[in-house]
Amino acid sequence: MNTIEMRGITKRFGSLTALDHVDFTLQKGEIHALLGENGAGKTTIMNVLYGLLQPDEGEILVNGRPVRFRDSLDAIKENIGMVSQHFMLIPVLSVTENVVAGSEPRRGLFFDFAKAAQQVEKLARDNGFSLDVRARAGDLSVGELQRVEILKVLYKNAQVLIFDEPTAVLTPQEVDELFLTFRRLRDEGKSIVLITHKLGEVMQIADRVTVLRDGHLIGSVEKKDTSIRELVKMMVGREVSLGARHRSDLSGKVKCSIRDLSYTRGGLPVLSDINIDIREGEIYGIAGIEGNGQTELLEVLTGLLKPDSMTLTLDGRQVTGAAVDFIRSGIGHVPEDRLQRGLVRNMTVAENIILGYEDKEDFSRSGLLRQAAIQAAGTRLVDDYNIKTPDCNTPVSSLSGGNQQKVIIARVFSEEPDFVVCAQPTRGIDIAASEYIHEVMFRYRDQGKAILLVSADLDEIKTMSDRIGVLYKGRIVDEDLADNFDDDRLGCRMAGVDYVPESEGDDDGKI
Amino acid sequence: MMEFLNLLGLLLLSAIRTSTPLILAAAGGSVCARSGVMAMGMEGFMLVASFGAAWGAYTFQNAWLGLLVGILFGVFYSLLYAVLCVTFSMNQVICGIGMNMFALGFTTSMTQIVWGTRAYSDTVPTLDHIQLPLVGDISVMVPLAILLAVLLWGYLFKTPQGLHMRIVGENPLAARTIGINTKKFKYLGVLICGLLCSLAGSFLSIDHVNRFVMDMTAGRGYIAVSVNILGRFNPLGAIAGGLLFGVADSLQNVVTSSSIPGQLLSMVPYVVTLLVISFAVRYVSSPAGMGKSDD
Numbered sequence: 001m002n003t004i005e006m007r008g009i010t011k012r013f014g015s016l017t018a019l020d021h022v023d024f025t026l027q028k029g030e031i032h033a034l035l036g037e038n039g040a041g042k043t044t045i046m047n048v049l050y051g052l053l054q055p056d057e058g059e060i061l062v063n064g065r066p067v068r069f070r071d072s073l074d075a076i077k078e079n080i081g082m083v084s085q086h087f088m089l090i091p092v093l094s095v096t097e098n099v100v101a102g103s104e105p106r107r108g109l110f111f112d113f114a115k116a117a118q119q120v121e122k123l124a125r126d127n128g129f130s131l132d133v134r135a136r137a138g139d140l141s142v143g144e145l146q147r148v149e150i151l152k153v154l155y156k157n158a159q160v161l162i163f164d165e166p167t168a169v170l171t172p173q174e175v176d177e178l179f180l181t182f183r184r185l186r187d188e189g190k191s192i193v194l195i196t197h198k199l200g201e202v203m204q205i206a207d208r209v210t211v212l213r214d215g216h217l218i219g220s221v222e223k224k225d226t227s228i229r230e231l232v233k234m235m236v237g238r239e240v241s242l243g244a245r246h247r248s249d250l251s252g253k254v255k256c257s258i259r260d261l262s263y264t265r266g267g268l269p270v271l272s273d274i275n276i277d278i279r280e281g282e283i284y285g286i287a288g289i290e291g292n293g294q295t296e297l298l299e300v301l302t303g304l305l306k307p308d309s310m311t312l313t314l315d316g317r318q319v320t321g322a323a324v325d326f327i328r329s330g331i332g333h334v335p336e337d338r339l340q341r342g343l344v345r346n347m348t349v350a351e352n353i354i355l356g357y358e359d360k361e362d363f364s365r366s367g368l369l370r371q372a373a374i375q376a377a378g379t380r381l382v383d384d385y386n387i388k389t390p391d392c393n394t395p396v397s398s399l400s401g402g403n404q405q406k407v408i409i410a411r412v413f414s415e416e417p418d419f420v421v422c423a424q425p426t427r428g429i430d431i432a433a434s435e436y437i438h439e440v441m442f443r444y445r446d447q448g449k450a451i452l453l454v455s456a457d458l459d460e461i462k463t464m465s466d467r468i469g470v471l472y473k474g475r476i477v478d479e480d481l482a483d484n485f486d487d488d489r490l491g492c493r494m495a496g497v498d499y500v501p502e503s504e505g506d507d508d509g510k511i
Numbered sequence: 512m513m514e515f516l517n518l519l520g521l522l523l524l525s526a527i528r529t530s531t532p533l534i535l536a537a538a539g540g541s542v543c544a545r546s547g548v549m550a551m552g553m554e555g556f557m558l559v560a561s562f563g564a565a566w567g568a569y570t571f572q573n574a575w576l577g578l579l580v581g582i583l584f585g586v587f588y589s590l591l592y593a594v595l596c597v598t599f600s601m602n603q604v605i606c607g608i609g610m611n612m613f614a615l616g617f618t619t620s621m622t623q624i625v626w627g628t629r630a631y632s633d634t635v636p637t638l639d640h641i642q643l644p645l646v647g648d649i650s651v652m653v654p655l656a657i658l659l660a661v662l663l664w665g666y667l668f669k670t671p672q673g674l675h676m677r678i679v680g681e682n683p684l685a686a687r688t689i690g691i692n693t694k695k696f697k698y699l700g701v702l703i704c705g706l707l708c709s710l711a712g713s714f715l716s717i718d719h720v721n722r723f724v725m726d727m728t729a730g731r732g733y734i735a736v737s738v739n740i741l742g743r744f745n746p747l748g749a750i751a752g753g754l755l756f757g758v759a760d761s762l763q764n765v766v767t768s769s770s771i772p773g774q775l776l777s778m779v780p781y782v783v784t785l786l787v788i789s790f791a792v793r794y795v796s797s798p799a800g801m802g803k804s805d806d
Contacts, residue, residue, distance in 0.1 A: 073690030088685035
């Protein structure tokens with residue numbers, strides 16, 4: 001008998017059908033990967049299972065018994081637990097309070113903190129987590145926070161544990177630890193659903209895989225009977241060339257040189273002594289756990305933030321001034337958060353395409369916008385960059401994430417800057433669009449331009465970069481050719497640990 | 512020396528009286544803020560209750576029935592705030608300020624209708640005072656304010672329910688994922704705030720003095736917002752913060768010497784408010800979910 005059986009689940013949001021008669025089964029003691037691109041409906045169907053969303057059609061059976069979840073409390077009662085992608089922890093409360101919240105031990109009318117702390121301590125010990133249960137959640141590292149989330153679910157005695165993209169924020173070592181925990185929980189007879197779009201993870205840990213695409217069930221397969229190639233095909237609906245790339249030979253001269261970049265905020269160093277040279281025809285990737293100075297680095301290099309010291313030269317010319325001077329000197333910027341910094345949601349595609357370049361001769365004259373020229377540029381770029389939109393007068397907010405990102409890419413790259421600061425270029429967008437954006441970047445690199453790539457997606461850094469610098473606490477702690485980095489070395493350096501290669505002599509002695 | 516001690520005693524007594532409505536309102540406001548709803552409407556809740564209490568006491572010629580009417584008015588008004596802000600996710604600042612302005616217009620017009628003048632009501636019966644050791648004759652609201660603040664502190668920080676309410680105020684989505692009904696706690700927070708503001712407002716018109724006066728609260732609801740911040744959204748902090756403002760407010764009643772102009776002394780509570788807002792606020796972190804709608 002299946003622990004969970006979902007039959008013909010349909011969920012509509014207005015005119016959009018997020019799930020169209022999707023079936024999903026989960027067996028006792030298995031790790032089941034739920035695979036699909038962003039927007040395929042993975043999280044939606046799990047939100048239905050966890051009672052956060054009510055399906056329009058379909059039924060759910062737990063251990064063969066039909067159930068109806070009005071809210072997550074009902075799901076918790078059926079021993080279902082979920083660890084969301086964004087941690088649902090309260091930073092100002094203690095680990096203990098976070099774990100027991102919702103089913104606290106009581107003494108009379110009061111919350112029995114001492115007993116709760118004891119229980120949580122035992123639970124943590126039983127699971128091999130070392131945690132200070134009295135610490136404030138806000139003081140913990142990301143890996144520890146995730147352990148708190150797991151304890152939270154286990155404390156409520158969950159037999160089914162749903163994890164939504166749990167590895168997105170972890171270092172490779174933390175991922176290994178998490179997978180160890182998964183295996184142990186599975187061996188205890190619990191069932192685990194792993195929502196992911198990373199194929200490597202699926203092949204590493206899953207027993208069974210269910211693939212969704214555009215709200216439709218594509219199929220469920222045993223891991224041992226499938227391959228990455230087949231899974232990609234199921235996920236995207238066609239063959240995709242994976243990891244086809246060639247490295248730059250790094251023979252060009254230095255295009256962009258960053259010297260002595262330091263920045264302190266409130267007396268604390270945020271960026272210290274950063275020196276990077278990026279050559280013509282090079283993509284330089286910044287690897288690092290989020291919050292180690294990436295955002296500040298991006299803002300400094302695009303003139304949005306004034307550092308304490310920096311000499312930035314582009315083709316030997318020094319770049320100074322405000323953001324607009326940086327743009328005019330030929331530095332393009334693909335911002336980290338496309339909706340916050342990259343686009344004005346309610347403006348049209350055409351208007352967004354000239355954003356930041358609106359005072360150029362092409363687009364305005366004597367203080368007036370040249371509507372015809374803007375329209376023409378919009379139409380041309382929509383065409384050139386494969387932006388899927390009815391026309392260039394559609395508000396950019398009605399485009400999909402991938403197409404919104406293409407608007408930014410079109411804007412930046414069509415201006416042919418010498419140096420592009422490219423942050424999270426494919427975050428949260430579908431495979432086809434990210435493939436396309438990567439192509440544009442490669443093509444641009446091969447024209448002899450320089451690109452600085454910052455991404456939270458380690459795979460993207462590894463595939464795209466010619467050289468990688470690891471940013472840790474605002475310093476470049478390691479820098480080498482991308483091919484000289486493996487997961488071990490990257491993970492160690494990202495976590496700020498010294499890296500000792502397992503076999504001696506296969507490293508060039510840089511560290 | 513004796514004179515100085517006398518003065519100090521007077522100052523303290525006066526401070527306790529003037530701080531009582533602030534403590535009540537701020538203690539209620541801290542519960543409201545902890546549930547994630549900005550306590551922007553306190554001025555209005557107090558004013559409406561203040562009028563209601565005077566009107567009730569006048570109509571029934573009984574101060575206790577007046578208090579009951581005051582509570583009914585104030586709690587109903589806070590319920591309206593909860594419906595707008597929680598159920599209909601209205602912007603809490605705009606809604607609060609709008610309701611405060613409506614309360615001023617409404618109570619002024621009603622005063623005109625009931626008593627024929629918009630400035631103030633006829634005299635009304637007041638609540639009986641009680642005798643306490645040390646302080647002597649004192650309003651029943653004074654110990655009640657302290658007691659309620661302590662009870663609410665216990666509720667917020669010592670009971671599972673209170674923990675739930677604080678989680679709702681920090682992160683409503685997190686609360687929902689562990690099966691907590693967020694709307695219930697937000698309503699509860701606003702209504703508790705409404706109840707305490709009603710007591711505060713009634714205190715002004717049927718205890719502190721014996722009539723309703725146009726704009727009787729005179730910004731106390733806003734001062735309570737800053738007391739609330741100063742007290743770190745903790746009902747016990749509200750007592751301390753309320754007393755500070757009470758002292759600031761009482762200076763003008765006690766220090767009557769001609770050396771300091773009275774206008775300067777009247778400014779003190781507002782200057783303290785300004786100082787709190789400019790300097791203390793940055794050291795106090797508000798509940799993270801405050802002012803946001805949950806969905």
